[in-house]
Amino acid sequence: MRRYGKHTDEDDVRVRPNRKGNRPRTSIRPKHEDAAEGMVLTVDRGRLTCLVDDRTVVAMKARELGRKAAVVGDRVDLVGDLSGHKDTLARIVRIGERASLLRRTADDDDPYERVVVANADQLAIVTALADPEPRPRLIDRCLVAAYDGGLEPLLVLTKSDLAPASALLDLYGALDIPYVVTSRDELYAGEAANVVREHLDDRITAFVGHSGVGKTTLVNALVPEGKRRTTGRVNAVTGRGRHTTTSALALPLAGAGGWVIDTPGVRSFGLHHVDPSRVIHAFPDLEPGMEHCPRACSHDEPGCALDDWVARGHADPARLYSLRRLLATRERREGD
Ligand SMILES: Nc1nc2c(ncn2[C@@H]2O[C@H](COP(=O)(O)OP(=O)(O)OP(=O)(O)O)[C@@H](O)[C@H]2O)c(=O)[nH]1
Numbered sequence: 490m491r492r493y494g495k496h497t498d499e500d501d502v503r504v505r506p507n508r509k510g511n512r513p514r515t516s517i518r519p520k521h522e523d524a525a526e527g528m529v530l531t532v533d534r535g536r537l538t539c540l541v542d543d544r545t546v547v548a549m550k551a552r553e554l555g556r557k558a559a560v561v562g563d564r565v566d567l568v569g570d571l572s573g574h575k576d577t578l579a580r581i582v583r584i585g586e587r588a589s590l591l592r593r594t595a596d597d598d599d600p601y602e603r604v605v606v607a608n609a610d611q612l613a614i615v616t617a618l619a620d621p622e623p624r625p626r627l628i629d630r631c632l633v634a635a636y637d638g639g640l641e642p643l644l645v646l647t648k649s650d651l652a653p654a655s656a657l658l659d660l661y662g663a664l665d666i667p668y669v670v671t672s673r674d675e676l677y678a679g680e681a682a683n684v685v686r687e688h689l690d691d692r693i694t695a696f697v698g699h700s701g702v703g704k705t706t707l708v709n710a711l712v713p714e715g716k717r718r719t720t721g722r723v724n725a726v727t728g729r730g731r732h733t734t735t736s737a738l739a740l741p742l743a744g745a746g747g748w749v750i751d752t753p754g755v756r757s758f759g760l761h762h763v764d765p766s767r768v769i770h771a772f773p774d775l776e777p778g779m780e781h782c783p784r785a786c787s788h789d790e791p792g793c794a795l796d797d798w799v800a801r802g803h804a805d806p807a808r809l810y811s812l813r814r815l816l817a818t819r820e821r822r823e824g825d
């Protein structure tokens with residue numbers, strides 16, 4: 490089992506070795522034998538909303554879980570009042586082993602980890618082609634987080650009515666990432682949702698993107714009407730506006746199996762926690778070439794065996810360039 494690094498108190502995480510991977514299992518022996526299984530849909534100030542059968546149950550973490558936090562997408566075991574009635578509170582007694590884990594640090598200098606989403610199959614990186622301008626470094630950083638966490642990336646390029654997609658697609662050609670391009674007209678006609686949905690059926694997809702790229706508009710087109718996320722409204726009771734956007738929120742995909750997990754808009758995507766070896770794992774054409782690298786090779790230094798590997802024709806030089814570009818995004822720069 491592959492374990493995540495020392496920066497985390499999550500002790501039972503592994504990167505999914507293959508799509509069919511083993512079902513997540515709990516690592517602790519069952520104590521609450523009567524517990525029901527659920528999935529965490531959202532987390533708000535210590536209250537976790539979980540789906541149990543077809544009921545929405547609000548729960549809190551049992552004390553026995555210690556510091557371990559359940560996050561959106563987690564498979565959990567619950568006990569207590571599971572009726573889902575108003576003002577009831579269940580307890581989460583177990584968190585299942587995670588098949589993937591999307592994480593970010595607020596900042597690379599900030600070692601505190603903010604876990605975003607567990608168990609997603611896919612990371613949809615939403616980028617507007619204009620308004621706001623695309624930020625390739627942010628895309629690259631999201632890609633690194635996806636590879637690190639065991640998620641398959643999907644590029645979603647919005648607002649093609651404002652600017653063409655070609656330049657950006659050129660930049661990612663060597664990475665061979667699936668992508669979709671959407672425009673305002675396609676969005677209104679419902680075509681955008683159909684095109685995107687082809688990539689989502691029966692999968693759990695986390696959506697990330699800079700604020701303003703059209704992420705919420707798209708996610709709302711993908712989920713049933715009654716489940717849509719409302720934004721920009723201030724709650725009359727709490728006086729808080731848009732508080733749901735501080736946490737990720739899992740929503741069922743309309744008309745098919747699968748889940749869409751909307752996440753709050755990101756300005757930066759800190760990668761303090763990333764282990765380069767997990768990123769390199771996403772480059773199986775280059776990985777064997779590293780055998781002859783010097784110890785602790787950064788793969789971007791004289792003596793790195795990858796130059797020779799590519800020169801001998803084992804892999805496309807553009808792939809090595811892309812890998813180096815991704816690894817370099819772990820260094821923080823102004824504006825990341
Ligand atoms: N021209 C154009 N505008 C779009 C498109 N998709 C979304 N928009 C507009 O872009 C603006 C931002 O869309 P949102 O869906 O609120 O963006 P968001 O990414 O969720 O942003 P936050 O809610 O701040 O995280 C809205 O005014 C949308 O109408 C598109 O394909 N083309």
Ligand SMILES: [Zn+2]
Nearest residue numbers: 782786788793
């Ligand atoms: Zn190397």
